[in-house]
Amino acid sequence: MKILTGNFRGRNIPLIPNPELRPTADKVRKAAFDTLQGYAEGKRVLDLYSGTGAMGLESLSQGAAYVRFVEQDREQARRIEALVKRWGFETSTDVDSMDALRAIDRAGFRKDSYDLVFMDAPYKSKRGEETLRAIADSGIVVKGGFVFLECGKSEILPEVMPPFKIVRDRRYGMTRVVVYQG
Secondary structure (H helix, E strand, C coil), X not given: CECCCCCCCCCECCCCCCCCCCCCCHHHHHHHHHHHCCCCCCCEEEEECCCXXXXXXXXXXXXXXXXXXXXXXXXXXXXXXXXXXXXXXXXXXXXXXXXXXXXXXXXXXXXXXXXXXXXXXXXXXXXXXXXXXXXXXXXXXXXXXXXXXXXXXXXXXXXXXXXXXXXXXXXXXXXXXXXXXX
C-alpha cells in the first residue's frame, strides 16, 4: 500500500496480512481525496476504525494540521503510532486504541472539533448509521465539515441525520462511500 496524494505520495504503508483488516482500496482513497480537492490542508481530521491508518496518513500528506487515529486493535494502533513517528508526525497526531463509539463520546466530552471525519467500520458490523448518529449527537464536526462513511454496498443509511445530509453517494464494487456534510 502506498500514499497516493500530497507531499508523501509514493511512501509505503506497511501492510501485515490480517483477515480482520480490510484496507480502503486505492481507487476509493483516490476518489475521496479527489472529492476533497485539497480540503484537508490545515484541517483537523478524525480517522475512525483506522485499520492501516491510510485515510489519516493521506490527510497528513495533504497538509492536515492534526489527525486523531482511532483503532480498536491494539497491534494495528501500535503500527500506526510507529509509522507516524517514523514519518515525523508525532506532534500532529494522536493514536487511540479503543472502540470508535467510546472515542466519539470522549471527543464530545472534551469539546474536540474536527473538520473532516473518515469512518470505515467492518462491513459485517453494519455500524455506519450508529456511528454517524454518535458523531451527530456529539457535535464534534464543525459547521460545514464532512463525514466520509465507507460501508458495504447494501448498508442502508439515512439521507439526513441532522446536522448532516448526504452530498455524495458512490459505489465501487462491494464498497459504498457516502459523504455527509454538516
